Amino acid sequence: MAAKVFFFCSLALAILCFAYASDSSPLQDFCVAVPTASVTLFNVSVTVNGLVCKDPKQVTANDFSFSGLHIPGNTSNAVGSKVTPVFVNQLPALNTLGISMARLDYAISGINPPHFHPRATEIFMVLEGSIRVGFVTSNPENRLITKVLNKGDVFVFPVGLAHFQQNVGTGNAVAIAGLSSQNPGVITVANAVFGSKPDIAPDALAKAFQLDKNIVSQLQAKF
Structure with a gap:
């Protein structure tokens, strides 16, 4: 009897672990996030992904749009690069949808230093220039996977792995990245x-x- 109880408890635990292994799908058409500053202490609202949802009847097209990715980022900094994110904080309608994007600008020799996204895989496409990209596999191998990309080339950085990009061309470089989280970190x-x-x-x-x-x-x- 004890063995059967142990088996069923283990099975239930395994099912629960599987159920919480990934984000759940949204149960509504959308949940446009209300900026935290706009939520008062006297508003009792349900949060989704930690953010309050705007009344669906009050959303407008502006909640679903973002302008500015045509503007080059300022690369006058120590690393010579600039990331312009379009995450849920910039585009509230991304809440619960599990995607986001960014524009990346690089001065000559500019680098987006080694970093990782704890909550997202990244797909990266070069719009202008030549960019060396790479990521490092996990311990104990720690193998560098690297390639030089040119205009129109695409590369994928797996979730949680340290990666980088560096402009190796003779002029400025531009890229667009898509990420599999509204808030990739x-x-x-x-x-x-x-x-x-x-x-x-x-x-x-x-x-x-x-x-x-x-x-x-x-x-x-x-x-």
Whole structure:
């Protein structure tokens, strides 16, 4: 009897784990997100994906549109690149739909530093220029998968894997990315490791990266 109870409990647990393994499909046509600043404490509203839904009768075409991806991003920064996101915060109608996109601009030699998206796979297409892209597989292999893309080429970065893009052409480069989440999240590796608040203990990072502690402190000062 005890064995049967254990079996059915294990089966139920497995089913529950499977059920929560991915986002559920929306049960309504749409759920246009209301900006957090517009939600008062006296409004009792149901949230979906952590955001309050606008009354469907009050939505307009503007809730479903975004303008600005034709404008080049400002690449005058240390890495020489600029990401212009169109996530749920920029386009409220993306809430519950599981997609988003971004424009990426690169100065000559500009790089989008190694980073990963914890909640999304990314599909990347070059509009102008030549861009070296790559991602690194997980431990213990840590194999670099890399390629130089030209205008019209497409590349996929699997969810959760560290990846990068760098302009290797002779002029500015532009790309468009699509992501499989309304809010994919971005964790830039160097910023997370050397720019955490509060700082990770320098002696811990020195040991992890096999660096002198003073070099670690210099890197933390930069980020």
